[in-house]
Amino acid sequence: MWEVRKNTNEISSSAKLVDGVKEHIVRGLSSCSKSDEACQLRHLRALKNLADPSTVPELLKVAVEGSRSASVGAMKVLVSLPKESWTQEVSFHYN
DSSP states (O other): OOOOOOOHHHHHHHHHHHHHHHHHHHHHHHHSOTTOHHHHHHHHHHHHHHTOGGGHHHHHHHHHHSOHHHHHHHHHHHHHSOGGGOOHHHHHHHO
């Protein structure tokens, strides 16, 4: 049986790539106008696919301050993340 090993450079490169993608998506979300729900929902779907708990603050901001559909989209992403990644603020708004 073949054993696959990743060296630390590959892991470091993967982490950098994920961080870059996350920053690109978050920047895109923040550049959407409040009236452009399609833009917001597109970026929220991308954040859901990324499934990175470090995006909780951005998601919570959209959930609280966004339009109705953007808020629902952000809450769907928050609910899809592991509950351990929720902050007290998320738990307060969700419960």
